Amino acid sequence: MSTRIAFLKGxxxxxxxxxxxxxxxxxxxxxxxxxxxCDRRAxxxxxxxxHVVRSAAHPEARGMAAEAEWFMDYRNGDGSxxxxxxxxxxxxxxxxxxxxHVAEGDIAIATRAGVKSVHIxxxxxxxxxMGGARLPDGEVTVSVxxxxxxxxxxxxxxxxxxxxxxxxxxxxxxxxxxxxxxATAYPEGVNVEFVVDRGPRHVAMRVHERGSGxxxxxxxxxxxxxxxxxxxxxxxxxxTGAPATYTVDVPGGRLVITxxxxxxIEMTGPAVIVAEGEIDxxxxxNASR
Numbered sequence: 037m038s039t040r041i042a043f044l045k046g047x048x049x050x051x052x053x054x055x056x057x058x059x060x061x062x063x064x065x066x067x068x069x070x071x072x073x074c075d076r077r078a079x080x081x082x083x084x085x086x087h088v089v090r091s092a093a094h095p096e097a098r099g100m101a102a103e104a105e106w107f108m109d110y111r112n113g114d115g116s117x118x119x120x121x122x123x124x125x126x127x128x129x130x131x132x133x134x135x136x137h138v139a140e141g142d143i144a145i146a147t148r149a150g151v152k153s154v155h156i157x158x159x160x161x162x163x164x165x166m167g168g169a170r171l172p173d174g175e176v177t178v179s180v181x182x183x184x185x186x187x188x189x190x191x192x193x194x195x196x197x198x199x200x201x202x203x204x205x206x207x208x209x210x211x212x213x214x215x216x217x218x219a220t221a222y223p224e225g226v227n228v229e230f231v232v233d234r235g236p237r238h239v240a241m242r243v244h245e246r247g248s249g250x251x252x253x254x255x256x257x258x259x260x261x262x263x264x265x266x267x268x269x270x271x272x273x274x275x276t277g278a279p280a281t282y283t284v285d286v287p288g289g290r291l292v293i294t295x296x297x298x299x300x301i302e303m304t305g306p307a308v309i310v311a312e313g314e315i316d317x318x319x320x321x322n323a324s325r
Contacts, residue, residue, distance in 0.1 A: 039317035043073075044131060045080060048123035048162075048307045050252035050288025054082040055131050055309075061093040067115025068324035073315070074113040078323065080315075083251045084121060085111040086128050097146045104146035106132060112247030120149035120193040122255020122303050126162040129154045130307035149193030162307045166192060166256065168299035169263045172221075178228050179215045180208040187216070187228070188264035192301075194246075195226045196260035200268070204232055207242045210250035229257045231265070239265055240285040252288030259301050262293035273297040 041063070044055040054073045056063060065087060074082045087109035091097035097107035108128045110121045125145055132138045132145075133156055140156045153165035170191040178187045178199050183206055187197035197216055201207070207214075207230035214228045225246040231239050241261050243254040262282040266272060271280045273295050281294040291305040 040314040041317055041320065042312070043080065043315050044134075044309055044312040045082070046086075046127040046130060046307065046309045047288070048126045048130075048253065048255065049286055049291060049305050051121075051123035051127075051254065051286075052082045052252075053084050053086045053124055053127050054080050055086045055088060055127070057088045057131070057135065059088070059090045059093065061089045063087065065111065066324060067111075069320055070111040070115040071113065072320060072323035075323075083113050083245070083248045084118070084124060086124055086131070087111065088128065088131060091146045096148065100146040100151050103151045104144040106137070107146040110147070112245070113249075114247045116247045118148070118194060118247065120147050120152075120256055122164055122166055122192075122257075122259060123253050123305070123307075124255070125152055125154065125164045126255065126303075126305060126307040127309075129156055129162050129164075130309055134309050147193075160306060161304050163302050163304040164255070166259050166301040166303055169260065169295075169301060171263070171267070174218075174221060176221050177217050179217075180206060188260075188267065189221060190260035190263050192256040192259050194256055195222050195224070196229060196257055197222070197226050198229045198231060198260050198264035200231050200233075200264075202232065204230055204240065204242050206230065207244075210242060210244040212249075213246070214244055227254060227257050227260075229254070229261050231261050234283075234285060237265075237269075237271075237281065238283045238285075242287065253286040253291070255291065255303050255305075258284040258286060258291045259293050259303055263295060263301070266295060274299065 091101035
């Protein structure tokens with residue numbers, strides 16, 4: 037008899053994920069299996085996989101088990117492992133609520149970028165404490181075709197290059213990673229955000245996510261964009277003493293990003309579970325060959 041593997045499908049501002057509940061960490065997911073699941077024609081389809089594991093059951097998260105019961109073992113759509121995914125964290129929290137593991141209010145989720153504080157609101161929005169941003173020194177540029185722009189290097193637990201442009205169409209098709217320089221700035225690749233202004237503290241962006249291509253939304257990218265915009269606008273909360281809140285439009289919806297004077301960044305937006313079912317383990321094994 038074929039083994040069945042439970043799954044769900046969810047999204048946050050159309051950044052979509054295959055969710056694999058596996059509390060005791062019994063699934064040994066290969067990169068090829070993750071890529072097969074995320075295939076939009078031959079698989080379920082998604083920008084990544086949220087592998088739901090109890091922190092105590094995962095070797096990378098045992099040290100965080102006292103702070104957070106659940107670990108988000110996140111994988112990019114190509115099967116590569118990622119440190120953090122902001123939209124994924126919101127959807128992960130929504131799944132925990134859907135499954136009855138948590139209720140509305142404050143919870144903690146372990147990630148490879150540390151323990152994240154999450155608030156599930158009654159109105160359905162989920163707020164994630166994304167930690168602080170690091171702004172590495174050094175000039176960076178990104179290019180599309182013959183155009184090149186200066187970019188702000190922002191690290192949100194994963195690397196970002198934020199470029200302000202005149203038109204989002206200048207980002208091209210974003211099917212392949214936009215070239216960046218110097219190569220030493222991002223030795224393991226980078227998420228690249230192209231940003232235009234929409235109004236006071238209101239921007240819109242497109243993103244090429246490392247390992248996934250262009251996605252409909254990127255939570256850490258939206259945070260990086262808000263930080264870069266605040267620095268550009270002279271609204272560094274650490275200097276002004278006042279929170280800086282930016283509305284960030286992404287192709288899949290809208291996120292609200294607030295950076296506090298203590299450096300903590302909060303991201304608020306929707307998270308939705310849209311389907312659940314079962315995968316045939318034999319199919320998964322064959323599809324990943």
